[in-house]
């Protein structure tokens with residue numbers, strides 16, 4: 366079969382890379398037909414490595430009705446009419462706010478020592494007046510305090526996200542974007558900074574690891590170029606750039622606010638706060654490698670996706686017309702208001718995207734689009750038809766080396782309803798990670814997306830990313846452990862990805878190629 370043939374070619378390529386790397390000792394073993402067994406890596410994960418999972422408030426909590434995403438659902442923009450955590454529905458979300466203690470017990474049982482979650486601004490501050498007067502909703506405040514205490518009592522280090530795609534409607538109202546435009550409005554920078562200030566003051570004693578914004582470029586692309594997130598704009602390039610630059614500024618101001626107000630060192634390492642964004646880093650490959658425009662589009666999109674925010678927040682550089690220099694109108698070079706606002710790099714990695722040139726001069730710099738429909742590529746596919754490309758994790762880590770900052774893998778995971786792919790995906794990605802670290806890349810933690818099945822934005826509940834499956838049809842949302850959870854536990858305990866694991870895991874089942882959830886572009 367063509368895909369099996371590709372898998373063998375890939376195996377050969379991986380073997381070459383593996384032997385050249387600093388970590389591999391043993392010769393690669395081919396255990397037969399279709400099974401590739403890579404060399405062992407001599408250097409284990411460090412004893413203080415952070416192992417965890419990640420979630421976002423809207424995807425796991427109920428009752429976030431005062432938000433732009435709730436409006437979006439009401440407009441029927443989510444597949445099958447799925448809704449995040451609507452308490453009146455049988456298929457609502459995992460209701461983490463009532464299950465968090467048991468869920469954290471599960472995480473702890475896996476050996477996790479960290480957990481990344483979002484504090485929902487809409488839950489804490491239902492109005493701007495509440496925020497400016499620093500008067501949070503008491504129930505919401507009690508909930509996040511309890512969540513932090515539950516982390517602490519289990520030895521779980523919290524990593525807190527402040528913005529993960531969702532706004533309260535007083536900031537972003539899908540029916541009134543002219544006055545409440547979210548990141549398109551400059552006033553949002555002030556609101557976000559106020560939220561960061563309050564969060565750092567309130568939770569600084571318990572939190573050292575902060576993520577200001579999750580996947581800013583995914584937000585920009587899905588909201589203003591692809592139309593899948595609120596406000597649903599399509600190819601509004603100018604607006605998308607405004608949103609991106611406001612987010613860059615918003616991050617810098619929030620970074621300053623956190624450092625000014627979180628002065629308490631929660632973990633005793635001498636650093637009260639480490640702040641970053643969680644960026645979506647993807648490998649972009651040209652649809653037709655022989656086509657110069659596809660190649661150019663892929664290159665540009667990879668820069669947009671992987672480096673624009675990091676370039677701005679580390680070096681203070683913005684290349685507004687993407688011509689490679691910083692001397693054009695709107696460009697910024699070493700802007701002191703933006704630079705040195707990154708203490709680590711938060712990297713979310715899911716795979717590769719095949720990019721096609723779209724030849725629309727008006728859409729510059731978006732001259733290409735990632736194609737996530739069924740395409741004949743050499744790679745196995747997830748339920749989303751995303752290409753599974755573990756070696757890309759190494760590629761994006763290499764791409765990040767120049768920033769000379771420690772890295773946390775703030776997300777990595779797979780949509781896999783039948784739990785047929787997650788184990789292999791986890792093993793292959795953690796193997797790449799361990800090898801990269803053995804070769805000297807400074808990675809401090811890994812957060813698997815996700816702990817439990819949850820609401821996957823426009824794709825609703827079709828894709829299942831959880832290490833624990835959730836039965837959404839039952840009122841008490843029972844969880845059941847998947848095979849990958851046990852494997853994660855074993856790797857954490859052994860601090861290494863044993864080559865034996867490759868021997869025991871079945872190959873990716875090809876049938877999922879046809880039975881995918883509706884395609885959702887993450888970019």
Ligand code: BGC
Pocket residue numbers: 421424579580583645713776814821830887
């Ligand atoms: C997002 C998550 C999302 C995950 C899987 C990331 O892009 O941060 O919210 O659920 O990918 O699609």
